[in-house]
Amino acid sequence: MNATSSPVLTVENLSLAAGDLVLTEDVTFSIAPGEMLGLVGESGCGKSVTALSILRLLPEPPLRIAAGRILFGGRDLAALSPGAMGRVRGGEIGMIFQEPMTSLNPVFTIGDQIAEPLIIHRGMKRAAALTRAAELLDLVGIAEPRAALARYPHQLSGGQRQRAMIAIAIACTPKLLIADEPTTALDVTVQAQVLGLIAKLRRELGLACLLITHDLGVVSQVCDRAMVMYAGRIIEEGPVKTLFSSPRHRYTRALVDTIPARNLPGARLPAIPGQVPAPGARGKGCAFVERCNAPLQRCATSMPPFARDPIRALACWNPVQ
Amino acid sequence: MNGEQKAKPLLAVAGLRKRYTDKSGRRVEAVKGVDLALAPGEVLGIVGESGCGKTTLGRCIMRLMEPDSGTILLDGEDFTAKSGTALKTARRAMQMVFQDPFGSLNPRHKVGAIIGEPLVVHGIGGVEARVAELLDLVGLPASARARYPHEFSGGQRQRIAIARALALKPKLIIADEPVSALDVSIQSQIINLIADLKATLGLSMIFISHDLSVIRHVSNRVAVMKGGEIVETGAAEAIFRAPAHDYTRSLIAAIPMLR
Numbered sequence: 001m002n003a004t005s006s007p008v009l010t011v012e013n014l015s016l017a018a019g020d021l022v023l024t025e026d027v028t029f030s031i032a033p034g035e036m037l038g039l040v041g042e043s044g045c046g047k048s049v050t051a052l053s054i055l056r057l058l059p060e061p062p063l064r065i066a067a068g069r070i071l072f073g074g075r076d077l078a079a080l081s082p083g084a085m086g087r088v089r090g091g092e093i094g095m096i097f098q099e100p101m102t103s104l105n106p107v108f109t110i111g112d113q114i115a116e117p118l119i120i121h122r123g124m125k126r127a128a129a130l131t132r133a134a135e136l137l138d139l140v141g142i143a144e145p146r147a148a149l150a151r152y153p154h155q156l157s158g159g160q161r162q163r164a165m166i167a168i169a170i171a172c173t174p175k176l177l178i179a180d181e182p183t184t185a186l187d188v189t190v191q192a193q194v195l196g197l198i199a200k201l202r203r204e205l206g207l208a209c210l211l212i213t214h215d216l217g218v219v220s221q222v223c224d225r226a227m228v229m230y231a232g233r234i235i236e237e238g239p240v241k242t243l244f245s246s247p248r249h250r251y252t253r254a255l256v257d258t259i260p261a262r263n264l265p266g267a268r269l270p271a272i273p274g275q276v277p278a279p280g281a282r283g284k285g286c287a288f289v290e291r292c293n294a295p296l297q298r299c300a301t302s303m304p305p306f307a308r309d310p311i312r313a314l315a316c317w318n319p320v321q
Numbered sequence: 322m323n324g325e326q327k328a329k330p331l332l333a334v335a336g337l338r339k340r341y342t343d344k345s346g347r348r349v350e351a352v353k354g355v356d357l358a359l360a361p362g363e364v365l366g367i368v369g370e371s372g373c374g375k376t377t378l379g380r381c382i383m384r385l386m387e388p389d390s391g392t393i394l395l396d397g398e399d400f401t402a403k404s405g406t407a408l409k410t411a412r413r414a415m416q417m418v419f420q421d422p423f424g425s426l427n428p429r430h431k432v433g434a435i436i437g438e439p440l441v442v443h444g445i446g447g448v449e450a451r452v453a454e455l456l457d458l459v460g461l462p463a464s465a466r467a468r469y470p471h472e473f474s475g476g477q478r479q480r481i482a483i484a485r486a487l488a489l490k491p492k493l494i495i496a497d498e499p500v501s502a503l504d505v506s507i508q509s510q511i512i513n514l515i516a517d518l519k520a521t522l523g524l525s526m527i528f529i530s531h532d533l534s535v536i537r538h539v540s541n542r543v544a545v546m547k548g549g550e551i552v553e554t555g556a557a558e559a560i561f562r563a564p565a566h567d568y569t570r571s572l573i574a575a576i577p578m579l580r
């Protein structure tokens with residue numbers, strides 16, 4: 001990707017909270033046009049709340065944006081009114097979630113659900129919107145798209161539902177797609193097809209994508225760049241080629257090492273002791289300190305800065321050399 | 322494989338079938354005539370995509386649901402023919418661990434009672450001491466017995482479920498997606514625990530998972546299931562190095578690997 005073109009999305013020092021409880025802190029990143037950026041991390045690290053905040057879909061209250069900016073198309077989404085945000089969401093930014101069954105409306109046909117954003121955001125007439133919906137179903141690889149328009153979500157398989165979700169998400173040719181665990185509920189062979197589809201749309205439509213997953217393999221396969229989140233903070237970021245082959249943060253290193261496929265069959269896995277600390281149970285220093293295999297004294301008492309060089313960024317006092 | 326075939330199997334399943342009738346009255350052939358054998362001390366991995374019949378197969382072997390036909394020999398004895406007290410006694414040799422340890426642990430009972438329950442049901446004494454031993458075995462603190470399941474993380478809950486499954490000193494554990502709901506860092510802790518238990522207790526195991534990398538890591542032998550049938554079976558390394566069946570090849574090709 002062209003590093004000089006201005007980013008589609010820039011998130012600056014974003015902190016999210018639930019009441020007084022800090023969920024994520026100081027999250028900063030940007031996505032270039034047409035770039036596929038991965039966000040990985042174990043459950044509870046704050047990936048989904050980050051995605052939801054960009055879409056302004058956080059359940060506010062109790063959740064809220066406590067600090068930071070979300071710059072998109074010359075606006076700060078963090079400061080946008082609900083009405084103005086409604087025009088961005090589903091229009092300029094598309095979204096797909098893990099469970100298409102809960103995001104698709106069971107009482108409307110697939111055709112009507114794809115046509116809806118075209119009618120709302122593009123002012124299309126219903127007939128024209130349905131014609132476009134059939135084209136979109138064809139684009140996402142659903143056979144006999146005209147017939148599929150009349151189906152209800154429960155009449156589709158899991159993979160087909162996720163394809164339909166993608167069709168809705170890209171209906172208004174957004175510049176940015178936010179995909180939160182889009183293939184986690186799918187079988188591996190279907191996952192491979194859906195990831196292939198996202199890659200194709202990105203090539204053909206120049207779509208930028210924030211791909212959230214807990215699966216490093218998925219990110220490594222389809223993303224240009226990735227960020228690793230731990231206990232509410234981005235702790236490392238870099239091109240996937242080097243991030244996972246030469247991780248510098250001790251957590252990234254440990255995550256990569258613990259994957260069964262990176263070990264000899266039957267060998268003892270280099271397990272990471274303990275578990276991710278919950279919000280509110282994190283100390284003053286690095287949240288990984290208690291599980292780290294090479295902590296320094298200051299790791300527990302002071303937060304390592306997220307230091308950036310032209311290629312990678314890292315928050316660690318004692319990185320892997 | 323060097324004499325493996327000759328060793329008397331701990332478990333031998335032949336011609337197992339199970340059919341459901343779904344809500345609309347349609348017949349679903351979930352398991353269509355499965356044969357498998359498990360040697361003592363062996364881990365057999367069963368892998369396949371969702372809906373291929375893995376859970377149904379595991380539950381039928383345990384007789385948590387009745388198979389329509391087929392035989393199950395456990396330690397040479399016909400497990401399918403048993404009923405009443407004979408079934409209850411035979412069942413002690415086989416225990417199950419599930420994917421969702423929360424759903425399978427009674428939320429209103431303390432962990433000590435949950436782990437000790439199988440002992441109570443079978444009228445076995447010394448529950449207190451055995452529970453303490455089991456907690457230690459699965460790497461939980463002794464204080465865990467006085468707490469409730471919801472106070473524990475997913476990985477710890479899976480340890481509780483494993484401790485409970487071990488209470489009656491079974492020879493065979495059937496684990497249905499035991500690490501699928503866990504994060505990688507916790508998953509590796511549980512995989513290591515299972516390997517330790519297998520080594521120290523000489524357990525045999527049927528390990529069911531949709532995750533090929535996990536199956537490859539934990540299994541001695543692997544059976545690949547598709548549409549209710551086992552389409553390929555063999556030594557784990559042979560299957561992954563040189564899959565014979567197209568379906569196995571397509572599954573392996575679809576695993577997203579770290580570059």
Ligand SMILES: Nc1ncnc2c1ncn2[C@@H]1O[C@H](COP(=O)(O)OP(=O)(O)O)[C@@H](O)[C@H]1O
Pocket residue numbers: 018023041042043044045046047048049050059062063278279
């Ligand atoms: N509605 C909510 N109220 C309070 N806390 C929440 C809410 N939603 C999420 N959280 C907390 O925010 C943290 C991050 O959650 P989430 O973004 O879902 O993690 P991830 O997607 O990385 O698994 C978790 O500790 C979670 O418990």
Ligand SMILES: Nc1ncnc2c1ncn2[C@@H]1O[C@H](COP(=O)(O)OP(=O)(O)O)[C@@H](O)[C@H]1O
Pocket residue numbers: 341342343344349350351369370371372373374375376377378
């Ligand atoms: N209680 C049930 N009633 C009807 N069909 C069922 C029932 N349980 C499972 N099935 C069907 O049986 C097949 C096998 O299911 P299952 O054994 O759960 O597969 P797996 O564990 O491999 O995902 C699937 O087609 C599933 O929809």
Ligand SMILES: [Mg+2]
Pocket residue numbers: 047048049
């Ligand atoms: Mg999430």
Ligand SMILES: [Mg+2]
Pocket residue numbers: 375376377
């Ligand atoms: Mg199952």
